[in-house]
Amino acid sequence: MIRLDKVSKRYPNGHYGLVDVSLTIRRGEFLFLVGPSGAGKSSLIRLLYREEAASQGEVFVDQFKLSSLRRSQVARLRRQLGVVFQDVKLLPQRTVYQNVAFAMEAVGASTRDIRKRVPQVLELVGLSRSRDNYPHQLSGGEQQRVGIARALVNNPIYVIADEPTGNLDPETARDIVKLFVEINRRGATVIMATHAKDIVNQMQRRVVAIERGRVVRDEVRGAYGYES
Amino acid sequence: MIRLDKVSKRYPNGHYGLVDVSLTIRRGEFLFLVGPSGAGKSSLIRLLYREEAASQGEVFVDQFKLSSLRRSQVARLRRQLGVVFQDVKLLPQRTVYQNVAFAMEAVGASTRDIRKRVPQVLELVGLSRSRDNYPHQLSGGEQQRVGIARALVNNPIYVIADEPTGNLDPETARDIVKLFVEINRRGATVIMATHAKDIVNQMQRRVVAIERGRVVRDEVRGAYGYES
Amino acid sequence: MAMNLNGVSYIVRETMRNLIRNSWMSLASVSTVAISMFVLSFFLVLTINLNHVTAVLQSQVEMKIFINRHVPRSQELALLRQARHWPDVRRIDFFTKQQAAASLKQEFPDQRDLVALISKSNPLFDGYDVYTYRPQAIPQLAERFHKESIVHTVVYEGQVVSRLDKLSNILRWVGWIVEGLLGLATLFIIVNTIRLAVFARRREVQVMKLVGATDWFIRWPFVLEGMVLGILGSLVADGLVDGGYRWLTGAAAVALPFWPLAPLHSVMSEVLMFTLIGGVLVGVLASMVALRRFLRI
Amino acid sequence: MAMNLNGVSYIVRETMRNLIRNSWMSLASVSTVAISMFVLSFFLVLTINLNHVTAVLQSQVEMKIFINRHVPRSQELALLRQARHWPDVRRIDFFTKQQAAASLKQEFPDQRDLVALISKSNPLFDGYDVYTYRPQAIPQLAERFHKESIVHTVVYEGQVVSRLDKLSNILRWVGWIVEGLLGLATLFIIVNTIRLAVFARRREVQVMKLVGATDWFIRWPFVLEGMVLGILGSLVADGLVDGGYRWLTGAAAVALPFWPLAPLHSVMSEVLMFTLIGGVLVGVLASMVALRRFLRI
């Protein structure tokens, strides 16, 4: 369970990314995070994997109370999560295969498991052919899919994706979301920040809308915006 | 006028980004470049501003014949173009204002012109409030809009945008496209690679569809895909 | 920090990969380490040779014992046999009063009357040159010889010895101070270089952290890399020093045959020790220090 | 490369901005330059002092002229007055045959007969010590004195002089070779450091190129930055050398009053020249070389 309790995020330059956000996400939920550009979606997501710390309030992820996490525990927290970063964050000097494998090596997986699992995940996101390419040899959408593959490779309990389909054509985007649905069906919690109106409207899942750092809407079977 | 004459792009690793593409874009056109992820849209765009050179065939941009361009002329070519890069490419150690101003400084604009023009463009993309932020202090969509502002600041003859709305909510995306339309109306040629189906369908402009490096469709008043 | 076999193989693989992939940066680091170490070694070699030369020179410092006239040869030999085993005595050479006169004549060839005098009736004595290991011991030794009844006089260049001693002490001190300063400078330069190299890869480290890697998982390959860079750089420096010193000893044998150079093996063993231990330590510490800022995320 | 006023102000602004923004990297570069330059200067100072000492020592090398007995004082003075203006003659000192005898007695205090002889009927002559500026000139000078009728003998320590001369020549050569090697090493290290610093900013350069900046527009701030880093590093080194040398001269005045140190101003003017010119050149060249690869886009 993820719980935000009256969380505010104030950046060092005085800007507020989040203002007084309270939110509970239960195990097994599928949640869309929507809102205009600069609303605070990424700010919220960065709190969850502890890239940033909340300025006020408290964030809980399962047993972890994020404000009082020791450094060694931060790694343990992040291993529970599969994060797709908005700016992808691939390791530029590693191939597609190595980028995905690294996430498994980091959690101490055996070489045998890695050899079996990585090709599977690359197949899922449609990148089997590109496994030996370096990130700069990939198209924008292909890079994004590597990021998705890396997030999924450890079968995380939580999948947290920050606009994972921004550089994908509608069809591939739909495939990716189908993949998330499948993973959600098998028990994982999925949190996805997105601007893909069509997909949100079609899926009829929980939608949390943020504007200027505040939660302005939280519907169990929501749509992208008020107007649509 | 931009003209591609039987252009192929073969990357060092043997991969073909473009295969035998011929295409003419006249002054004042507004052209959407569509196609699935990895089709070759960015490959085509990178040829236009000469980040990459064609392996076969020839690319012409106005008076420039790109295969036989001397190094000093490359800078001159790029100044004719306003490019929005798919991966944004902001200067991390400069503020929003400085990033946009840099493009003007690079072409030798006077300080007075810079002081007048930069705030105007930032206003256009809705970033006036963030002018003193550094790129890492911006949301994904805000960064993308800085890239757009930088592309437009020198009033380029050609605006070449590679998925400029990937990280923008539909409303902001529509505003940006309206901006491009306005610029196009004033005489600039606009080339925009995009996955934004709604926008392409709504605009009814020329659409060039690429798949696996080949132009598979070129319609004067086209739609995003066949099926829609 | 606990590492299974998987972990070890991962670290080794990673290190090799990084060294090769960042070959340009590795080259810059290795060459900087090599140059710094070479400069350091150069002065280490100088210091070693300085010590060697002063040791040799000091051991050549002598004391002259003049024996009374008409002492039976057997008594002289008895004293000699004893004295050879006194501490600090290195060698004892006999000279006749003719030899003493000859060396005097050589020193004042133009003093005709003096030469004539010496040639006619040699006023000098037979005697011995006594060499010692420790010039500091000369005064006591002189005292000891003087107590023997058959010894007429003991002459030693007390002032020269004590001056040489002082000078060699000063030089040794200066040598070590220079060595120390250079060592510090080397340290600083290598640390800077490796920090800059790590700095160029800071994004990578940050991404690793965000993907859930522990600090040590990220650190190990960097530490090993720093170690390898340090060792490679040191070995290059050692190679240069070895080659250079071989050349030098060869050239010196021809040009300055009288000059006592320290033997290659003793020089190289000290140089190897300093550079390798230094290189490894510096490489490892620099990597760890450089990483610290980027692991905080 | 043509630059209007806008351009110049842009470059200066950019340079300052980069130095401050990349303050960590600037600090690493400046300190590396400073250390390298300090080490280089240290040995430059050593070389300068070596030259100074050998010059002083050589100028103290002397030649003894013995005048025939019973030559009238006026004739002696006439020769002296002339000789004083011969080239290479630095100073001429008179000594009596009593002084000559005393110095001989001092050298052989234990040769009683010799001492007795000298004390009774001194067989030695009056004479002069002749000092020269150039020890190489001594043989000719000796020849010239010898041709004078009133001169009985000329004595000079030919061997010692030529040895000292050889030694000082060797030392001078070694000094310059060490200097040259250190200069090369310094060059290499500084170039490496600045290249690594530029390397860490390669993306920035690439983005600038893609936005339409010309090579020189990008290069100028880096070049100026390299220049500033070089100058700052050199100035720090110069400050250290200046302070250190002042301390040294002070300490030496107490501990080694006889030791002839080169004066501060002459040392510092050479050090400043070397380090500043070197720092600027290296900084500029290193920046330009480092940029080259990243401008090719």
Ligand SMILES: Nc1ncnc2c1ncn2[C@@H]1O[C@H](COP(=O)(O)OP(=O)(O)OP(=O)(O)O)[C@@H](O)[C@H]1O
């Ligand atoms: N490190 C930071 N320092 C200062 N301000 C920041 C920082 N990061 C984000 N912000 C500001 O906080 C606000 C929210 O940013 P956030 O990245 O959460 O938006 P977002 O909802 O993800 O937008 P987008 O859809 O464009 O990615 C923005 O106005 C942004 O400028």
Ligand SMILES: Nc1ncnc2c1ncn2[C@@H]1O[C@H](COP(=O)(O)OP(=O)(O)OP(=O)(O)O)[C@@H](O)[C@H]1O
């Ligand atoms: N530098 C490169 N080296 C090798 N292959 C490359 C390189 N750049 C692109 N490719 C390959 O060329 C193909 C076309 O890439 P391109 O970036 O043009 O696609 P795109 O149409 O822009 O896709 P997207 O919508 O995902 O950005 C892809 O399969 C990609 O993997």
Ligand SMILES: [Mg+2]
């Ligand atoms: Mg965001």
Ligand SMILES: [Mg+2]
């Ligand atoms: Mg693309």
